[in-house]
Amino acid sequence: MALALGAVLLGAAACGGNADAHSSTQQDGKGGSSSGGAAAANASQATVTVLPANGATGVDTSGALKISAAKGKLTKVAVTAKDGTAVEGDISADGASWVPKGVLRTHTTYSVAATATDSAGKAASQQSTFTTLTPAASATNYGIFNVDAGATYGVGMEVSIRFNKAVTNQADVRHAITVTASTGEPVEGHWFSSQRIDFRPEQYWKPGTKVTLHLKLDGVKTSKTTYGAQYKDVSFTIGRSQTSVADNTKKTLTIYRDGKLLKTYPASLGDAQHTTYNGKMVIEEKDKVVDMDSQTVGLGNAYHIKDVPHGMRLSDSGTFAHGNYWRPTSVFGHENTSHGCVGLHDVKGGGDPSTPAAWFYNNSLIGDVVQVVNSPDKVIQPSNGLNGWNMPWSQWVEH
Numbered sequence: 001m002a003l004a005l006g007a008v009l010l011g012a013a014a015c016g017g018n019a020d021a022h023s024s025t026q027q028d029g030k031g032g033s034s035s036g037g038a039a040a041a042n043a044s045q046a047t048v049t050v051l052p053a054n055g056a057t058g059v060d061t062s063g064a065l066k067i068s069a070a071k072g073k074l075t076k077v078a079v080t081a082k083d084g085t086a087v088e089g090d091i092s093a094d095g096a097s098w099v100p101k102g103v104l105r106t107h108t109t110y111s112v113a114a115t116a117t118d119s120a121g122k123a124a125s126q127q128s129t130f131t132t133l134t135p136a137a138s139a140t141n142y143g144i145f146n147v148d149a150g151a152t153y154g155v156g157m158e159v160s161i162r163f164n165k166a167v168t169n170q171a172d173v174r175h176a177i178t179v180t181a182s183t184g185e186p187v188e189g190h191w192f193s194s195q196r197i198d199f200r201p202e203q204y205w206k207p208g209t210k211v212t213l214h215l216k217l218d219g220v221k222t223s224k225t226t227y228g229a230q231y232k233d234v235s236f237t238i239g240r241s242q243t244s245v246a247d248n249t250k251k252t253l254t255i256y257r258d259g260k261l262l263k264t265y266p267a268s269l270g271d272a273q274h275t276t277y278n279g280k281m282v283i284e285e286k287d288k289v290v291d292m293d294s295q296t297v298g299l300g301n302a303y304h305i306k307d308v309p310h311g312m313r314l315s316d317s318g319t320f321a322h323g324n325y326w327r328p329t330s331v332f333g334h335e336n337t338s339h340g341c342v343g344l345h346d347v348k349g350g351g352d353p354s355t356p357a358a359w360f361y362n363n364s365l366i367g368d369v370v371q372v373v374n375s376p377d378k379v380i381q382p383s384n385g386l387n388g389w390n391m392p393w394s395q396w397v398e399h
Contacts, residue, residue: 044122046072048114054128061106061132061219061227067098069116072124074098076115081108102176103219106227107134132219140229141165141222143177146284146386147213152239155204156282157367158386159213166194168223173197176220176228182210190396192383202393204369205238207258242368244360246321246342248276248375251333253321253342255360265344265356266333268324269375274299274339277380280371280389281314283321283364288350290322299339309350310361314342314370315385321370323350323357332356340377342370 051066052059059065065087067077073095079087087110089100095116104110109131117123143161147153159179167173170191179187179199183206189199205211212235217228244255246267253267270276290311294302297318309323323346324338331337332345346357353362369389382391 042122044072044116044118044124045120046070046116046118046122046124048074048116048124048126050112050114050126050128052130054130056130058133059104059130061104062221065100065104065110065112065130067112067114069096069114072116072118074114075117075123076113078111078113080111081105082110102216103221104132105219105231106132108132135227139226141167141217141226142229143215143217145213145215145234147211147234147236149234149236151236152365153236154283154365154367154369155207155238155241155243156280156369156386156389157205157236157238158282158388159199159211160386161197161199163195163222165226166223167197168194169221170194170197172220173217173222173228176216178214178216180212180214181205187211188397190388190391191399196383198386198388200388200396204241204243204389207238207241209238211236211238238367239365242364244368244370246276246370246372248336248372250374251336253344253356253360253370255363263359265360268327268332268338268343269336269372270338270340270377271336275377276338276340276342276372276375277315277319277377277384278372278375279379280369280387281319281380282386282389283312283314283366283368283370284386285311285313286361286364286366287311287313288361290320292320292322294339297339302339307348309346309348310344310357312361312364313385315380315387317384319380319385321360323347323355323361325349342372 047070049068052064074091077098087100089098091098109129112128115123115125142164146160174189181187185201187199187201189197191197212233214233215230218231220228222228241258244253246253246269248269251267253265255263290308291306292308293304294300311320311322313320319340321342324343325346325348327337329345344357344360346355350358352358379390380387382388
């Protein structure tokens with residue numbers, strides 16, 4: 001996460017004429033300054049009003065900035081942050097008003113310069129500065145995302161963002177987060193809950209695609225009382241295509257690389273009492289050693305193996321593809337003995353790179369897809385891990 005905050009610098013300026021310059025006063029008391037009369041005659045009838053007032057502080061990031069003209073039309077409006085970043089906005093068709101297209105950033109000083117012209121073509125201008133509010137820590141809503149800048153992921157990688165507070169203004173937040181692909185393919189978001197939104201394309205990413213997560217959340221109201229914090233881009237790359245199929249009936253794991261059969265290993269999936277989910281599951285974590293405790297997944301004291309080698313998480317609920325050293329090699333390919341995981345032969349300590357589990361671990365990326373077929377269990381829920389590929393695209397884009 002990164003929180004980009006503008007500097008809080010408040011500048012104010014005032015303009016005034018030289019009281020001694022070119023003054024001319026009639027001594028008989030009739031009339032005033034001749035130069036003053038000329039200036040009044042040449043003055044624009046247009047007036048410009050800027051809200052908030054010049055020098056205002058603690059200004060809200062949305063709804064507070066309004067620029068209007070009377071007896072004339074706005075012809076030029078420039079609103080810029082202290083660092084020179086321009087605020088996009090539109091002058092209304094009748095020239096009477098201007099509003100920003102989006103929200104302002106928090107903790108930032110903005111300068112306003114606006115000009116209006118009356119029916120005679122005479123211009124009037126207004127300049128001012130103001131500073132936006134700084135939300136309290138309790139009113140700041142961070143989006144924790146699952147991708148690293150510069151990393152390489154598999155073709156099934158979903159961008160997942162989980163907020164530390166509930167998001168009720170989901171449309172505004174969705175508008176402030178975009179994911180773009182160098183291929184130009186559409187990438188859409190889906191809200192799984194009030195605190196989680198995931199992004200993916202309709203089909204798996206194409207190998208070599210550069211993907212960028214754009215977070216423009218700073219200043220966005222995520223609810224009535226909370227504000228987004230981040231304002232950054234995070235780019236990563238999609239690597240080669242690798243997908244695998246774990247067949248519960250055949251008791252095998254078949255690996256495909258760029259669409260071609262690469263390897264087939266004997267496997268052991270979930271036993272009759274602890275069947276493995278069907279469906280497409282994305283590797284979301286990789287750990288060379290995993291402490292697996294049955295109590296953490298609601299299975300009582302069924303097992304506690306502190307040194308499971310070559311673990312790759314496939315679901316939030318505890319499904320893994322992992323090495324298994326405590327079963328004889330004769331089990332793999334012939335008997336399903338796990339508690340719902342996809343097990344491959346391994347050695348204690350995971351030190352032998354030639355074992356099936358070691359090879360699969362060393363040749364897999366976070367974001368690779370492992371699809372389980374022919375299991376008597378149900379299809380895994382799309383929200384259980386990075387497994388939105390199990391949801392039809394039409395349903396994905398609905399929410």
